[in-house]
Every structure is written in C-alpha cells, then in structure tokens.
Amino acid sequence: MIKKIDKKNKFVSMFNPNTGFYMRSGVIENGKDTGVDPFMTSFPELLDIGIMGHCVHGASGLCIKSGVQCYQNGLKTKFPNMSFENFKRIVDECRGKTFQFALGGRGDVDQHEDFEKILRYCRENGIVPNFTSSGLGFTDEIVALCKELCGAVAISWYRQEHTYRAIQMLLDEGIKTNIHYVLGNNSIDEAIERLRNNDFPKGINAIIFLLHKPVGLGQESNVLDINDERVKQFFNIIDTCQFDFKIGFDSCTVPALINMTSNINEDSFDTCEGGRWSAYITSDMKMLPCSFDNQDMRWAYDISNDTVQNAWNSKQFEDFRDHFRNSCKGCSRQCECRGGCPIRRQIVLCDREEKDLYESKTRFCD
Numbered sequence: 001m002i003k004k005i006d007k008k009n010k011f012v013s014m015f016n017p018n019t020g021f022y023m024r025s026g027v028i029e030n031g032k033d034t035g036v037d038p039f040m041t042s043f044p045e046l047l048d049i050g051i052m053g054h055c056v057h058g059a060s061g062l063c064i065k066s067g068v069q070c071y072q073n074g075l076k077t078k079f080p081n082m083s084f085e086n087f088k089r090i091v092d093e094c095r096g097k098t099f100q101f102a103l104g105g106r107g108d109v110d111q112h113e114d115f116e117k118i119l120r121y122c123r124e125n126g127i128v129p130n131f132t133s134s135g136l137g138f139t140d141e142i143v144a145l146c147k148e149l150c151g152a153v154a155i156s157w158y159r160q161e162h163t164y165r166a167i168q169m170l171l172d173e174g175i176k177t178n179i180h181y182v183l184g185n186n187s188i189d190e191a192i193e194r195l196r197n198n199d200f201p202k203g204i205n206a207i208i209f210l211l212h213k214p215v216g217l218g219q220e221s222n223v224l225d226i227n228d229e230r231v232k233q234f235f236n237i238i239d240t241c242q243f244d245f246k247i248g249f250d251s252c253t254v255p256a257l258i259n260m261t262s263n264i265n266e267d268s269f270d271t272c273e274g275g276r277w278s279a280y281i282t283s284d285m286k287m288l289p290c291s292f293d294n295q296d297m298r299w300a301y302d303i304s305n306d307t308v309q310n311a312w313n314s315k316q317f318e319d320f321r322d323h324f325r326n327s328c329k330g331c332s333r334q335c336e337c338r339g340g341c342p343i344r345r346q347i348v349l350c351d352r353e354e355k356d357l358y359e360s361k362t363r364f365c366d
Contacts, residue, residue: 002099002126004045011038013045020151020176022099035202037335040276040321042095043312048291051087051112052105052273053079053283056137079106082283084114088121090281092309095125100151100201103131104291105283110142119149123339132180134158135166147173154178156206164201171203178205178248184212188230195237198244206246211253213344215292226256226349236262255340256349258333275299275320279312287311289320292343299364319360358360 013024026035060235100121103109105142109131122129130152146153155166157179170177183191214220225232238247239261254271257364275289285304292297297322301311320342327339331354339357340348
C-alpha cells in the first residue's frame, strides 16, 4: 500500500498497486477527519498520457463503422507519437507522487513503437500503467506484457469480431478486463437491451460507460437529453438491477447519477477530477486539465521545457477549477457535482432549477 500525505490540502490518500484499491480521507483538522472532501491535490494522482499522436488503424474507419465518434479526431489528425525520452521525463517527475498512468491518445497505445519500454519504465518507478485499446492489433506478446505489467486493460466496445477476440485473449490470461462503452443517442438502445439480457462477454470485470461528448468527430446530435425516456430507463436499470460484472461511469456522468438514481452508494460518486486530481498530456507535451480540451486547447500549458508541477499550479488550471468552485452555488448537491463538465456544458445531465454553470471569459495564449 502506497500512502501519500498532502499537507497543503490536509488529507491522506492510499493506493494498492496490486489490487487498484484507492481511498482518501476527508480534510483533516486538529488530527481529526472532518468528513469534508478535499477540493484538490497538490500534484496529480492520475495522469492521462496521450502517447499516441496518430491512429495506425485510422484508414480502416473502425470507429465510424462501430458508431464510436472519435473525440481525438484521430482520422484527420496526425502527429508523431510521444518520444520515449519525453515519456521518461514525465515519469521521473511523477515518481512517488502519481499513482497511475492511463495511457491513450489518438490510437491504440499497444501499437506504440516503445510500448514495452513505456510499460516497464512505469513499473520500475512505482507507477501502475493502464490503457484502452480496440484490440485490433493484439498479439500473444502484447497480451503477455499486459499480464506482467498493467493494472487493468479496457477494450473499446466496437461491436466487431476483433472486439470479442481481444476480450477473450485477455480473459484467457486472467487479466482484469473492462469494456469501455460510449453512451450516446446512437448506442443507448443497445446498452439497455444488453443490460436487460446480460448480453456482454462472460468473465469481464466491469462495463465502464463513457458519456458521449461533442468533441473532435463527436456529433452534437449524439448528446443525450435528460428528458429522453430512454435515458431515464437506462439509469433505472442501473439503479435497480444486479449484474454479473461491475458497472462504472466516467466522472462526466455523475450529474445524471445524482439526479436519476437513488439506490447507489453516493460515496462512490466522484465528479469531474480534471485539474483537481488528474490531468492529460498530449503527444507533443501540452498539459490540459482534461483530454476533452484536446481540440480547443483552451487551458493548455506547454511542458516541453517546463514541469508538470508548474502546469498544475498555472493560471490555466486555476481558471479551469473556477468552474467547480463557482457553479450551482444554490444547489444542495454542489459539493458532489460541482456543475459537471466545464468543457461541454450541454452534456451536464441536470434539469434542476439551481443549475447555474459558471463560465470563464478568460482566454490564454501560452
């Protein structure tokens, strides 16, 4: 168990690199836990690192065929992958301070030219690497590396033969395997049907539902509406049914969980952690509070010749946090929700009268 004491923000956090178990205390005053959640950490506990600058499978149009609208605009945007030297520099700064890396970017990270070196360097420095993949390029060698070095592996739900093949390859090796399912207008009917019929591959650890965002190739027409009866039906199933696997959501979905469920333990709700607990680094070394700012780059901070710590303490990141500080101040659930997504306000699934989303007028030129 790794223990971290954040003296500035007055809390303690712990992480088990073998099981993935994580917990943190409330704000500690006079040696006692107040039960009040700390607002942020002094250094990101999780980093989402976009090691892929381009998608090697882009020409196949897999995302489009599967109904997944790539938020990284991977079909059109081509940058070099992150160099191992730059990745190594990030690890060196994060050693002893960051628990996990989520590896990603514009394509399958298992196709990175330094994939094995990246995984090994993480582990050698006490950081657990995890990643999401289509699984299209999986080989026995890649799966063996996953088993040896990764905490968990997620397969994007592309509804194709290679999806099932990749999941089964991981399961056959006893690897903790999740499915990442993008939830939008074009996929919610399928999600309802599969949940009702327990029609996901047997043996998986969890289904993680990721809310569709209109970023990159993501279309506005695919954004869910809280008044849609299908949305209410979906969350009722989540709230009332038991499954053979765990159910998880990205933090963007927390407003919906607060408003449309009543049986889920609310201690499991953790709203948007962007700029407060986590951050994203692009393949060309721009650090953002969240990966969904990868098109606008509104809050980007260049760390090519700078540090993660300076980015974390920057005016850009502070401006991003102001959304959480100032949104929906009259709402009784403000501390649990904090106004949801600062980047795409239309995805915040809330229709409360108290909804009042803060929007900064500041623009940065870094």
